[in-house]
Amino acid sequence: MHLRAARAIVATSVVALLFAAHLHAQEPDATTIIRDLDAANQARFDHVLRFTDVEHYTVFRGSDETHPAAEMTVKMTYERGIGKNYVILSQSGSSLIQRVGMKPLLDNEKVINDPAKVAQSWFTSANYEMQLSSGVTQTIDGRACLALAIRPRRKAPNMIDGTLWVDANNHTLVEVEGIASKSPSVFAGTTKMMRRYANMQGYAMATHARAESSSMLFGRTVVVIDYSDYHFELRPAR
Numbered sequence: 001m002h003l004r005a006a007r008a009i010v011a012t013s014v015v016a017l018l019f020a021a022h023l024h025a026q027e028p029d030a031t032t033i034i035r036d037l038d039a040a041n042q043a044r045f046d047h048v049l050r051f052t053d054v055e056h057y058t059v060f061r062g063s064d065e066t067h068p069a070a071e072m073t074v075k076m077t078y079e080r081g082i083g084k085n086y087v088i089l090s091q092s093g094s095s096l097i098q099r100v101g102m103k104p105l106l107d108n109e110k111v112i113n114d115p116a117k118v119a120q121s122w123f124t125s126a127n128y129e130m131q132l133s134s135g136v137t138q139t140i141d142g143r144a145c146l147a148l149a150i151r152p153r154r155k156a157p158n159m160i161d162g163t164l165w166v167d168a169n170n171h172t173l174v175e176v177e178g179i180a181s182k183s184p185s186v187f188a189g190t191t192k193m194m195r196r197y198a199n200m201q202g203y204a205m206a207t208h209a210r211a212e213s214s215s216m217l218f219g220r221t222v223v224v225i226d227y228s229d230y231h232f233e234l235r236p237a238r
Contacts, residue, residue, distance in 0.1 A: 051205075
């Protein structure tokens with residue numbers, strides 16, 4: 001009886017160890033996820049020669065998110081080695097908001113995507129401290145996602161202190177949300193930011209964004225951006 005009991009204990013222990021090893025093997029590897037994010041950013045820069053999209057900007061003021069204070073639709077063209085350019089297709093609403101709100105947004109996107117500076121805004125380990133949030137998951141647009149806590153290595157209006165959601169299967173970028181590490185102007189207060197991405201031609205491309213800020217001078221402002229109608233020119237495969 002004692003021998004049988006000992007064998008049973010040993011067998012149970014072996015099963016428990018194998019099960020624990022299996023669970024450990026299924027746990028995501030933070031180093032691999034971060035490495036894949038770094039590689040995906042570089043691959044997109046290397047292989048996307050040109051792309052265009054249509055971007056619709058909507059600005060809401062105060063608590064009213066039903067009636068836009070201003071809207072603008074633009075066609076954006078990106079060319080590798082040149083950056084981004086914009087053509088306004090339509091605009092409506094407050095001319096003041098268009099001039100002091102929307103136009104600076106487009107100008108800032110041009111600056112960010114200057115070929116000499118564009119890598120400084122990527123979600124990579126060179127620009128952010130990244131830490132996998134163990135056990136934190138979420139389903140976004142039908143994709144199982146893992147969370148990475150991110151903190152920018154420098155302060156800038158386009159750098160986000162918050163959470164990066166990545167696809168649990170291929171580690172591609174799905175969504176980023178958080179607070180801008182630096183106010184975009186002396187007139188704006190804390191800015192909450194969110195941007196969602198979809199996989200297009202093998203690369204994570206923005207589909208929707210939202211920024212919300214408030215200040216004593218201007219009150220609450222919400223900017224929503226929807227991206228559509230993408231067209232790509234890719235480097236030919238070798």
